[in-house]
Amino acid sequence: MTGPLQIVLGTISVLFLIVSSVLAYRAVRAMVRIIRTGQPDGTRFGPVKSRLKTLAIESLGHTRMLKWSAIGAAHWFVFVGFYGLFLTLVEAFGEVWNPAFHLPLIGEWSLWNLFADIIGTGTILGILYLIYRRQKDHPRRQGRKSRFAGTNEGRGYFVEAVVLTVGVAILLIRALKVSSDLTDAPAWSHPISGALAAILPDSPDLLTVVAFVKIVVSLTWLVVISRILNMGVAWHRFSAFFNIYFKREDDGTVALGPLQPMTSGGKPIDFEDPGEDDVFGRGKIEDFTWKGMLDFTTCTECGRCQSQCPAWNTGKPLSPKMVIMDLRDHLYAKAPTCSARRRRPRRRRTTTSSSPPTSRPGRRATPASRGPTTRRRTGRWSARSRRAGSSTPTSCGAARAAAPAWSSARSTSSTSTTSWTCAATRC
Ligand code: HEM
Ligand code: SF4
Incomplete structure (x- = not known):
């Protein structure tokens, strides 16, 4: 089944995978480094068991998001589809070389096929609903009252388009396997793609092309987010898990109640006898803790905080x-x-902490004044x-x-x- 089309598209896919993996690795490394520049906040690591339990409940169960009923349900399918159907991306790398390729062990397993059919369809319907809601709540309709007022909508559209394209590609590939007679899985295990197969041709080459499109779109998304680290609507699908795990209360309750003591360098400030180097409050970005930086990174720009804010609403x-x-x-x-x-090195630190780094004492950094290092x-x-x-x-x-x-x-x-x-x- 492997012809010139498969060889060309397969080779491009592998090369693209290598490039995008390198970029993604560098992006994650940079992001971790950046978040680690934050002030210490050592109280958030344990107890591991209870934090993992909260993580599992809040992410898999979507306990917070399901409060928004339809949006939460739609998001759940997109969420489960992203991780649950990751193996369909792995399979696509095989299908682009050989349209008859199946994942080893589970590829022809009925339950896997049923899962992929249902969650693949759920992903498409879920993202269609989220697209609809973004348009319904759009500032062009609701003006300042819109929760999306001030949100970077272009990034939202990009993320939605990628999810929709990948979801459609998953179903099309499965349907083409049926229409091209390339699967032995029973008909009940692919109810939706099986029905779609009725209107599709018997064309293994078309299957290769769709698998290629799926790969290119997925990897393009990876490259784009690797170049835009402040794209919270995309990055949150990785960072939100850390965000939940490291939440303030280790028993999973919400971070309400009395104000926390003011800290400097991770330690509470003694107001009777503050240390010479103690920093009060947050005057510059480095004064935030790493958890604060993780929180900024994870913001999806959904605007729910804005829509609840009395200042904004007045x-x-x-x-x-x-x-x-x-x-x-x-x-x-x-x-x-x-x-x-x-x-x-320490001897090269020449500025006060509130100024950008300089190469000589007392001078503000400009592109020209910064030293070669x-x-x-x-x-x-x-x-x-x-x-x-x-x-x-x-x-x-x-x-x-x-x-x-x-x-x-x-x-x-x-x-x-x-x-x-x-x-x-x-x-
Ligand atoms: C526990 C992990 C996650 C949490 C807490 C979370 C939370 C959120 C929130 C609060 C929003 C804004 C929803 C709105 O605008 O109404 C959102 C949007 C979104 N999330 Fe997640 N998310 C998580 C994981 C994921 C994952 C794994 C994916 C994988 C695809 C994903 C995909 C999306 C998409 C595509 C949007 C944009 C929806 C739109 O265009 O309105 N999320 N997420
Ligand atoms: S801070 Fe939270 S509620 Fe506010 S826009 Fe960002 S994700 Fe939404």
Whole structure:
């Protein structure tokens, strides 16, 4: 069954896999490094058993999201489809070379086939519903009242398009296996794709092409998110698990109740006799704990906090969502300088902690004034930093004049909560 078409598309798939895996590895490594620049918060690791239990209940059971009924149910299918049908991506790498390929051991197993059919269909219906809701709640319809006001909608569309395309490809591949007589699984194990097969041709080559499209779309998604670390709507599907595991209360209850003691460097501040180096509050992004940074990273920009916020709902330019988005964007724009400063030998540390790193005492860093070491260490990042800084309005006044009300609100909220100099745009 392997002809020239299979050889060409199979080779491209393997090469693309290698490139995207390298980029993804580097992105994850960078993200972990960035989050580790946060202040310590040592209380969140144990007890492992109870934290794992909460993780399993809240993620698999979607106990929080199902409070939003239909959206929670739709998201559950997309969620289960992403991890549960990961093996269909592995199988696609075989199918692109040989359309008759099945996963070893489980490929022809009826229960696996039934699972793939049901969850594949659920993924398509789930994402269609989420697409519908994003349009129904769109700012163009609801204006400032929309929970998506200020959200980066383009990223949401991209993520939705990828999920939909991959879901459709999964069903099409299964249906083409039936129509091309390439499966021995019983008919009851593929009820939906079996019905779809009735309108599809007997064409193993078409199966190869669909498998190729599935691979290319999945890997393109991987490459895009590897280049955009502040794309919470995509990254949350990995980071949300850590977010739940490391939640404040180890028994799984919500983080409400009395205020936590103010800490500096992970230790509570003694207000009677504060340490000389104690930092009060958060004046710059490095003052946040690593958990705070993980929280920023995981924000999906769903706008639920914004829609509950009394300030936002009474017309004030303050939105919790936009504060979180700005902090996240600023973190990923500034992180290269923070990471470089962390790694640089002590004698080269020449600035106060509130200023960007410099190569000489008393001088602010500019591209020209930074020494060769700094330039080398941060150069790899500069394009991304610029992108992160330019893609969204920040405290640097990058909001465009014609931006809608919530964009300028976003800029205002950032300014009002931060006092740093943006490392990305250097303004
Ligand atoms: C425990 C893990 C997860 C949690 C807590 C979580 C939470 C959320 C939340 C709160 C939203 C916003 C929903 C809304 O706008 O109404 C969202 C959106 C989304 N999630 Fe997750 N998620 C998780 C894992 C995943 C996984 C594994 C996937 C895999 C595909 C995924 C895919 C999506 C997509 C595609 C959207 C965007 C939906 C839209 O366009 O409106 N999530 N998620
Ligand atoms: S911070 Fe707000 S916008 Fe972000 S995920 Fe949480 S509720 Fe949604």
